[in-house]
Amino acid sequence: MIDKIQLFFKPEQRLRCEADFDAVFSEPLRSRDQFFLLLARNTNQPHPRLGLIVSKKKIRKAVHRNRVKRITRDSFRLHQHQLPVVDVIVLAYQAAEQAERLVLRRSLDKHWEKLKKQFPTL
RNA sequence: AGAGUUGGUUAAGCAGCCGCUGCUCACCGAGAAUGGUGGGUGGAGGAAAGUCCGGGCUCCACAGGGCAGGGUGCCAGGUAACACCUGGAAGAUGUGAGUCUAUGGAAAGUGCCACAGAAAAUAUACCGCUUCUUACAUUAGUGAGAGGUAAGGGUGAAAUGGUGCGGUAAGAGCGCACCGCGCUAUUGGUAACAGUAGUGGCAGGGUAAACCCCAUCCGGAGCAAGACCAAAUAGGGGAACAGUGGCUUAAGUCACGGGUGCUGCCCGCACAAGUUCCCGGGUAGGUCGCUUGAGGUGUAUGGUAACGUGCAUCCCAGACGAAUGGCUGCUCAAGACAGAACCCGGCUUAUCGACCAGCUCUUUCA
RNA sequence: UGGGGGAUCGUCCAAUGGCAGGACUACGGACUCUGACUCCGUCAAUCUAGGUUCGAAUCCUUGUCCCCCAG
Numbered sequence: 433m434i435d436k437i438q439l440f441f442k443p444e445q446r447l448r449c450e451a452d453f454d455a456v457f458s459e460p461l462r463s464r465d466q467f468f469l470l471l472a473r474n475t476n477q478p479h480p481r482l483g484l485i486v487s488k489k490k491i492r493k494a495v496h497r498n499r500v501k502r503i504t505r506d507s508f509r510l511h512q513h514q515l516p517v518v519d520v521i522v523l524a525y526q527a528a529e530q531a532e533r534l535v536l537r538r539s540l541d542k543h544w545e546k547l548k549k550q551f552p553t554l
Numbered sequence: 555a556g557a558g559u560u561g562g563u564u565a566a567g568c569a570g571c572c573g574c575u576g577c578u579c580a581c582c583g584a585g586a587a588u589g590g591u592g593g594g595u596g597g598a599g600g601a602a603a604g605u606c607c608g609g610g611c612u613c614c615a616c617a618g619g620g621c622a623g624g625g626u627g628c629c630a631g632g633u634a635a636c637a638c639c640u641g642g643a644a645g646a647u648g649u650g651a652g653u654c655u656a657u658g659g660a661a662a663g664u665g666c667c668a669c670a671g672a673a674a675a676u677a678u679a680c681c682g683c684u685u686c687u688u689a690c691a692u693u694a695g696u697g698a699g700a701g702g703u704a705a706g707g708g709u710g711a712a713a714u715g716g717u718g719c720g721g722u723a724a725g726a727g728c729g730c731a732c733c734g735c736g737c738u739a740u741u742g743g744u745a746a747c748a749g750u751a752g753u754g755g756c757a758g759g760g761u762a763a764a765c766c767c768c769a770u771c772c773g774g775a776g777c778a779a780g781a782c783c784a785a786a787u788a789g790g791g792g793a794a795c796a797g798u799g800g801c802u803u804a805a806g807u808c809a810c811g812g813g814u815g816c817u818g819c820c821c822g823c824a825c826a827a828g829u830u831c832c833c834g835g836g837u838a839g840g841u842c843g844c845u846u847g848a849g850g851u852g853u854a855u856g857g858u859a860a861c862g863u864g865c866a867u868c869c870c871a872g873a874c875g876a877a878u879g880g881c882u883g884c885u886c887a888a889g890a891c892a893g894a895a896c897c898c899g900g901c902u903u904a905u906c907g908a909c910c911a912g913c914u915c916u917u918u919c920a
Numbered sequence: 921u922g923g924g925g926g927a928u929c930g931u932c933c934a935a936u937g938g939c940a941g942g943a944c945u946a947c948g949g950a951c952u953c954u955g956a957c958u959c960c961g962u963c964a965a966u967c968u969a970g971g972u973u974c975g976a977a978u979c980c981u982u983g984u985c986c987c988c989c990a991g
Contacts, residue, residue, distance in 0.1 A: 494892080502880080503880080509572085
């Protein structure tokens with residue numbers, strides 16, 4: 433199985449300005465568990481985009497914040513072509529600070545599946 | 555061998571695949587900025603942390619000096635500077651190697667010292683000790699008065715130099731010896747300080763991380779500093795033009811009309827607008843500041859050391875919704891604390907371990 | 921990221937370096953036929969770790985947490 437799809441994660445695949453975030457926050461579809469809360473909304477961009485919110489109050493140490501963001505970003509990168517074209521915001525909860533890496537990845541896999549069901553036609 | 559102490563180094567490693575990011579090269583496209591693809595190369599720490607000090611840098615203020623406020627505080631040196639470091643002194647502690655110390659001034663002044671105690675700072679006197687006079691009494695002694703003393707006294711964190719001998723009515727640095735303390739001289743040392751000699755006869759408690767005094771240092775703010783480019787909207791300033799007709803080559807001048815609101819229209823009234831262009835400030839956004847620096851490594855040399863100097867060599871993160879990760883396999887001691895955001899020098903705090911070097915103590919063997 | 925302020929009973933506030941106090945709450949009692957109000961009493965705290973001092977909530981140092989400001 434040769435994977436010819438390029439699994440990049442470029443700056444234009446990220447949510448960067450406040451207007452983009454506000455647009456998702458206005459009328460999102462939610463998906464949550466103990467580690468993450470995902471907000472998703474349709475977009476007119478050619479590809480899905482990801483925004484991260486990992487607050488200092490939820491996860492105190494900078495090392496752990498970076499770890500959660502890296503895991504989330506990499507999972508998004510690997511799943512981007514199976515996703516519908518949506519803007520997604522991932523909020524991390526306090527339980528993600530001490531969770532194992534594999535546990536976080538399985539949790540994100542479930543979230544991506546759920547998004548596919550919620551946006552079936554796209 | 556065990557126990558300890560001081561200083562230093564390191565902060566799991568290897569391979570494959572998929573990614574992120576700075577620089578650079580090649581190709582494609584293009585007027586250019588730049589964009590895309592591919593290759594090469596670099597990519598978190600000893601504390602990056604806390605923001606506790608010091609400096610660079612930037613802007614503001616500023617003739618000079620002082621006050622206020624704040625920091626530092628044994629001595630000398632190092633340094634861009636420091637509250638840091640090095641060496642030394644003194645004191646404390648440990649068998650020792652070592653470790654720790656905000657370690658100037660209390661006869662410049664002010665304040666405070668609860669409770670207890672006679673008394674907490676003024677040469678004071680509660681209980682005592684003791685002399686004289688007097689009353690009582692056989693004496694011992696007791697009471698009163700006038701003195702002399704500070705040896706002893708429960709207390710307290712702290713009590714008016716300590717011990718011994720002499721001395722005395724009782725006592726007392728009252729005298730003497732030793733110790734402590736102060737002063738003077740001298741020797742060593744840059745100095746802090748130490749030694750020696752002489753002398754004074756005790757000067758008078760503690761507290762300066764209480765005010766304070768003395769010496770010395772400090773202008774304020776911080777890269778969200780600051781500089782540049784610069785939409786849309788609102789608003790500021792300036793200029794030009796308003797439509798028609800007459801005179802006039804034209805400019806100009808005269809007459810009429812003209813915008814908005816009050817009413818859909820007219821009259822009337824009120825307001826001074828309208829269009830275009832330019833200028834300045836400046837928001838969103840973007841660019842710079844942004845990493846070559848009190849830099850690293852090696853070597854020589856001066857210095858006890860911190861550190862300095864010379865030469866050679868290297869370029870070693872620079873993001874901005876924010877880069878070091880994910881998957882797989884292997885090895886072992888099974889991986890701690892923890893993530894750059896303008897930069898640097900320190901301090902403090904967190905930390906599984908591993909290794910190296912110096913030194914000390916105890917035991918045993920030679 | 922930078923700058924500033926704070927932490928005292930369960931809550932809100934006091935406290936010249938000398939026994940940590942008040943109000944509300946909680947609990948117990950009194951008053952009342954009962955409850956409320958009122959009165960009396962009890963319990964309950966100096967963010968952490970060091971240092972200075974005879975003695976620290978207070979002075980100094982360190983760490984933790986909370987709040988505010990700068991887009």
